[in-house]
Amino acid sequence: MPKVTTHRKAHFNAAHRLYNNKWTDAKNVAVFGKCANPNYHGHNYDLIVSVTGEINAETGFVIDIKILKELIKIEIEDYFDHKNLNKEIPEFKTLNPTAENISIVIWNKLRLKMNTKLDLKITLYETARNFVTYSGK
Ligand code: NI
Numbered sequence: 001m002p003k004v005t006t007h008r009k010a011h012f013n014a015a016h017r018l019y020n021n022k023w024t025d026a027k028n029v030a031v032f033g034k035c036a037n038p039n040y041h042g043h044n045y046d047l048i049v050s051v052t053g054e055i056n057a058e059t060g061f062v063i064d065i066k067i068l069k070e071l072i073k074i075e076i077e078d079y080f081d082h083k084n085l086n087k088e089i090p091e092f093k094t095l096n097p098t099a100e101n102i103s104i105v106i107w108n109k110l111r112l113k114m115n116t117k118l119d120l121k122i123t124l125y126e127t128a129r130n131f132v133t134y135s136g137k
Helices: 025-036 065-080 099-111
Strands: 003-016 041-054 119-125 131-134
Touching: 003 065, 041 065, 041 099, 065 099, 099 119, 099 131
Parallel strands: none
Antiparallel strands: 003 041, 041 119, 119 131
């Protein structure tokens, strides 16, 4: 059976600070630059959720995009939007909220709610030019 990938775009704004508390402030600034600012800064995150699977013979869908849209809204947008990731999102209490780590948190949250027959890939843009992908490996 052919496999098709369905993509859904989403968006959230969030603040963060990149910081390793085992390092000196100087080293944090050297590695993370302006992202180490103690007063936090924001990003407009663009997200693409990609779901790959066989087409359901009855619906013609890989996944019902209405269901995917609602899942992303509840699990990701409502959870992250207008939040301070370091302070308000439990996953980042001890995990640096880089785009890489955010993509893994997003993947883990969606994976729990989706049919295991479907493959899931996350593409997360932190800026228009900087983005990461994660597909669970
Ligand atoms: Ni940043």
